[in-house]
Amino acid sequence: VDVALTRERIVATAVDLLRRYGLADLTMRRLARELDVQPGALYWHVANKQELLVEVTDVLLGQVPRPAADADPVEALAGLAAAVRDALARVPDAADVVGVAYAVEPGSSRPLRDLAALVRRTGVPAAERDAVSELVLHHVLGSVRLSQERASAAGAVGEGVVADAESAAKAFEVGLGVILAGLRA
Amino acid sequence: VDVALTRERIVATAVDLLRRYGLADLTMRRLARELDVQPGALYWHVANKQELLVEVTDVLLGQVPRPAADADPVEALAGLAAAVRDALARVPDAADVVGVAYAVEPGSSRPLRDLAALVRRTGVPAAERDAVSELVLHHVLGSVRLSQERASAAGAVGEGVVADAESAAKAFEVGLGVILAGLRA
């Protein structure tokens, strides 16, 4: 024991806390307790909680693959959106975390930049690119948020959970389909 | 002074606090101070903060007009979405408030029910109705959230604010257009 406290260990433990207990329990104090240090020690390695959440977002989206450069942009966009959704779906309150991170540092995570780049390649007029990127991102985050709110409202136990996860995934696909159909029109 | 503390006064003061200082300053303790009572007194009239936010949402969306019964559903949907957006755009953190309210009580506010009813009337297959309603709502809330995050990131002062508000409104219209085009397809 008595390992050195590093930025990496702090971020990794934060991700772990989020995965296991959700954002309400991802507090600086709880994090410090988990790492066996005083709360103030964290502030030597991390400026504040927001900066930490940006880092956590990077880890959460780190596994999302880059879109193939030669793929059809609309197809690739659908795939990327689904991949981001999948990466966040099982992490409690992930949409809120990403929302905060995106607010303080919009271009932080690579999948989010890839998404904007794909929209570009679909041939949307320059003036509308940001709007379309935002639409897709909001759909992803909104979908994640909603399915998790439902899960927690249902008590996070019992028969309904699996069915809800499936129907949420289907609802996401339907919505994405509407967007893509609109894009082609 | 020494007016009776009622549920209505509590909600009205909460809305006022939200409008003026945002969600971070809409705390039960601050609310109690504003009303010249002890924090515990609020809990006689209101079960908890979540219930209060549901009530606040109702007030915020109270001014949104009902869609005309004879209007074209897609047109009416566009109008209603824009009206909801306008009602929330000037209230700090309104998207988060509505988000919480929608999470704990999905059918609470009438405009949100009207929105679902309009989607129904557009002729979307029954299995996809909820998904489309959610898509529209997420777009509205996402748009509100983003424009406000940008405003606060820009320091909430200076020249950029008005331009941002306009571009956010335009981005909202573009996104809505994509959704409606997708719906007609």
Added chain:
DNA sequence: ACCTGAACACCGTTCAAGT
């Protein structure tokens, strides 16, 4: 019935002082 007083179990952040 309605409210006070006081507590319980927390927060994020700062910063002198130690090593």
Added chain:
DNA sequence: ACCTGAACACCGTTCAAGT
């Protein structure tokens, strides 16, 4: 350079006791 100890200024919620 890195961490402790201790504080500052807060939270939401509960509940005996008063009126």
